[in-house]
Amino acid sequence: MGIDWRMFPMKMHYFLRFMGTGPLTVFLPVITRQKGVPARVVGGIWTVLPFVSLVTKISAGAIADYTRGHRAVFLTGVSLMMISLTALYWTPDLPPPCSDPTPPLTLPPGTLTPSSQPPTAPRSVDALTTTEGGRSEPKARVVFTEPPNTGQDGMATNSSDAISLPCLEASNDGGEVWEVLGCYEFWLLFVCLFGQYCGHTTGITMQETVCFQMLGEARHKYGAQRVWGTVGLGLSAILAGALVDWYSKAQGHQDYLPAHILTAVFLAADLVVVARLQFPRPERKDGAKVRHGAQWWIRVLLVLVSTGAVGVACGLLWTFEFILVEDVARRWQPQFPHLKLLLGLLMGVQCFLAEVPFFLLAGRIITRLGHVSAFFVSLLGFSLRLCLYAAITNPWWFIPVDLLHGVSFGIVYPCFTAYASSVSPKGAEATTQGIFGATFFASTGVGGLVGGWLFQGLGGQQTFLIVGAATGVYALAFAGAHALLTHCRPGAKTAEKGSSAECEGLRAQTKRREEEEEEEAMEAEEVLKRRHKESQITEDGVS
Incomplete structure (x- = not known):
């Protein structure tokens, strides 16, 4: 199998984009805490930011569809990420509490x-x-x-x-929070975090839209493009962590300057790649009625709600997984000496042993099962993973359990992005991607918020057990609702099989498309040969 050079620039974008954001996005809560923001304010920030996607993702997609300026919106998102993450290094620290x-x-x-x-x-x-x-x-x-x-x-x-x-006067009645909100240093920091999140959500909407436009009917190949983002993220996290530790040895504290430099360099390179991407310009149609029908079509709405359920589970994992690992490790051994090693291994397992293979296999899995069945499998994967976390007492068992990250996230992310592309009307591709993406990312905020309440009241393992059991119950309800819809609407069965039948036909369509491209290339080569021969005849005649 040869290299698909037509999609190579998109692979480069995913690699550079995640190489650029990986060095810092993993450490943003730690950096925020290091700058003097109290822990509960940090939690509040990461609860608020995901809801920003409700506005930025949908509005960015709608603007791109209406103006057909997908490249301009794409470049704006990447530029906003680069500027905000770079400026974050120069924001001043907050004054320390007077009690310190x-x-x-x-x-x-x-x-x-x-x-x-x-x-x-x-x-x-x-x-x-x-x-x-x-x-x-x-x-x-x-x-x-x-x-x-x-x-x-x-x-x-x-x-x-x-x-x-x-200094900041702290009190037990929440006065510390108001003192923090009254500092201009906090708002400079928040503006940078807000800007990077807006750029992040805008960039995701546009990269998925452009990727599916370039893939055309070969939507099942999306995972093979997105996997390069996972490779970039894993490599950048390892590289940035090593450079930050090396640079910080003589500083007395963690100095993230090397991570900021990596971010600026790789995102600047990504801007060049995005500016030179070649993708078909979508048609602009006045399809308000069609778009409304697609959005509120009952099965689409069911998948959209399920995307939100997945977002809640991801929000809990992204916010509290490593906190749970630390708690279990300290209960296992109060002075657990390998905590940093364990956290690094978990990131490596999630990136290289879970996401990479399942992103590569996602197209085949979705083709064989269909979108709905693939969704059901991933929901069961999330449920099993969360429940197993709740049962772990030896921290090293987190490593094999994290292999389920591929069955859960590695399947569902390509699934709902491909599904959004398949149901979007022409001219509203970015809007539809924005709706599904906004649902997912806003739900991660709900997961973090609800998880925080449960974590504080019940403890980490009980929280993961409750959310895992709830996810399993929802998976069964989702499968039952889909079966009921299929039984009550026989015509819907054929339509739903379209997600499976459509995928079954993608290979044949792609093959026909490749054959047509090959024929066109051969015809173009024949034309060039004929012109070359004619030019030689003309030169001979002149001489």
């Missing part, structure tokens, strides 16, 4: 005047207060390590006089 021990800022002798010197020289006093609207806000704290000495002119001469840096 912060190194004092030593003042030179003679800095404190009699008017600013406390009469009894206490250990520390609030200073530099301002009143806005009648409310006093401590901006800093003066700290004296010993009573200040004063000279004849009344100036403080004790070199141990010190003043701490500005």
